[in-house]
Amino acid sequence: MQLFRKKPPPLPRRDLLRAKPVRNEKLTCEENSDGEIVLGIPRRKTWWINTMSRMFYVPSRRTVVLDRIGSFLWRLCDGQNTVDHVISTIRTEYKLERKEAEVSTLTYLKQLTEKGLIGLAVANRKGERHA
Amino acid sequence: MNRGAPKWVVTGWHHLSFERPEDWSIGAVSGDFSTGYLRLDDSEMPRFELRWERTRGRESADQVVARYLRNLTGKGGKKAPPVKVRRDLALIKDETVLADRTVEGFHWRTEGPEPLQAYGCLWMCEICGRTVFAQVLGRGGESMMTRASRLLNTLDDHARGDTATWAVYGLRIELPADCVLKHHSFMTGRIELTFQRGSARLELLRMSLAEMHLEDRTFPDWFQDTYGSEIDTWIDDAGLTGGHPSIGGTGQGVDPDSVHARMAWLPWRRPRKKPLSCRGWHCIDGNRIYVLRHLDESHRPEFLDEIAGTVVCH
Numbered sequence: 001m002q003l004f005r006k007k008p009p010p011l012p013r014r015d016l017l018r019a020k021p022v023r024n025e026k027l028t029c030e031e032n033s034d035g036e037i038v039l040g041i042p043r044r045k046t047w048w049i050n051t052m053s054r055m056f057y058v059p060s061r062r063t064v065v066l067d068r069i070g071s072f073l074w075r076l077c078d079g080q081n082t083v084d085h086v087i088s089t090i091r092t093e094y095k096l097e098r099k100e101a102e103v104s105t106l107t108y109l110k111q112l113t114e115k116g117l118i119g120l121a122v123a124n125r126k127g128e129r130h131a
Numbered sequence: 132m133n134r135g136a137p138k139w140v141v142t143g144w145h146h147l148s149f150e151r152p153e154d155w156s157i158g159a160v161s162g163d164f165s166t167g168y169l170r171l172d173d174s175e176m177p178r179f180e181l182r183w184e185r186t187r188g189r190e191s192a193d194q195v196v197a198r199y200l201r202n203l204t205g206k207g208g209k210k211a212p213p214v215k216v217r218r219d220l221a222l223i224k225d226e227t228v229l230a231d232r233t234v235e236g237f238h239w240r241t242e243g244p245e246p247l248q249a250y251g252c253l254w255m256c257e258i259c260g261r262t263v264f265a266q267v268l269g270r271g272g273e274s275m276m277t278r279a280s281r282l283l284n285t286l287d288d289h290a291r292g293d294t295a296t297w298a299v300y301g302l303r304i305e306l307p308a309d310c311v312l313k314h315h316s317f318m319t320g321r322i323e324l325t326f327q328r329g330s331a332r333l334e335l336l337r338m339s340l341a342e343m344h345l346e347d348r349t350f351p352d353w354f355q356d357t358y359g360s361e362i363d364t365w366i367d368d369a370g371l372t373g374g375h376p377s378i379g380g381t382g383q384g385v386d387p388d389s390v391h392a393r394m395a396w397l398p399w400r401r402p403r404k405k406p407l408s409c410r411g412w413h414c415i416d417g418n419r420i421y422v423l424r425h426l427d428e429s430h431r432p433e434f435l436d437e438i439a440g441t442v443v444c445h
Binding site: 017068084094095096 | 154156320418
């Protein structure tokens with residue numbers, strides 16, 4: 001039950017930097033003429049939306065266009081690069097201070113995670129990976 | 132893998148200045164000239180803590196350190212791992228620095244699964260009247276004496292000469308020592324520092340990701356679009372600043388101190404305008420835009436030239 005569910009503890013900073021962002025496989029990903037990433041997010045099939053879709057037109061996909069920096073970051077979220085590597089790459093590419101790059105990248109990754117567009121693969125103590 | 136020695140750079144804040152490894156950046160900052168706190172972090176943990184406050188009372192440096200270490204050892208309770216403390220360390224060796232200060236050096240180390248240690252010192256400066264507490268932090272097994280000693284030996288707590296260094300997040304500027312920081316804002320990609328000097332006001336703005344702001348415009352076009360409304364006379368070729376061509380102008384700017392939040396529609400509560408001198412440049416090497424604005428009782432572009440010349444932008 002959501003009401004009494006205990007909130008998971010936040011990921012320790014060291015683990016967060018070693019985590020690898022992985023894209024949601026259910027999304028479609030295209031590139032537009034400006035080089036920006038266009039994400040197609042499939043509609044959730046809940047009873048409420050299914051009912052609404054009988055009465056109104058509800059598109060089967062929602063489209064999200066990432067801006068230039070967002071697209072650059074999205075390409076780095078391939079499951080191979082760690083968060084730390086993503087931060088370093090953003091810092092070098094856009095000539096930012098470490099803190100500037102770190103704060104903005106972590107905020108953006110958090111937003112993408114909350115929207116379910118990416119997940120973070122974290123190695124546990126036994127070396128296994130969770131997504 | 133030998134990653135090589137890190138580059139050391141200057142940090143300057145409220146007339147406190149010191150050298151630090153380049154990969155340590157400001158993690159927390161608060162307070163003003165008389166009382167404040169500054170912390171530097173690397174990618175893993177806090178690395179340097181600096182506290183300062185006006186010297187009050189009759190407590191000596193020795194007593195203040197003793198109180199701090201007593202609190203540190205007593206804070207954890209009975210179950211906490213023990214803290215080993217060493218006192219009276221001669222961490223600062225520069226005789227000129229020691230001349231006007233009473234310095235107390237110390238080292239502490241915690242035991243346990245994730246041991247920590249710190250080299251620190253506290254002094255009371257007779258010139259600026261402040262008590263300064265500084266400590267360099269590290270992991271238990273880390274060899275950090277050399278690094279701590281170097282940092283603490285470069286730590287200075289008041290301006291030498293007529294100018295003071297202000298240096299944060301890769302931005303460095305030399306300002307007259309009587310300039311007081313009135314407001315600061317550290318946002319991702321945007322740093323703003325506002326100083327007050329008598330009735331004059333100096334604003335420094337640095338914007339990262341310049342290419343995104345310019346959006347295919349040239350820098351002079353962007354500058355005119357952004358600041359054109361308050362500039363009457365343009366100086367297209369204001370010389371080179373940090374090796375970059377700069378643009379400037381003079382005009383009338385709204386004095387923010389005269390902007391009233393309530394009943395601003397009354398004629399006598401309308402914002403007052405003051406002579407404004409402005410200067411901006413685009414640092415291509417650092418992909419950043421710099422803007423200096425100076426509000427005073429008269430136009431003083433020569434003062435702005437002088438200040439702009441001290442900015443280290445890349």
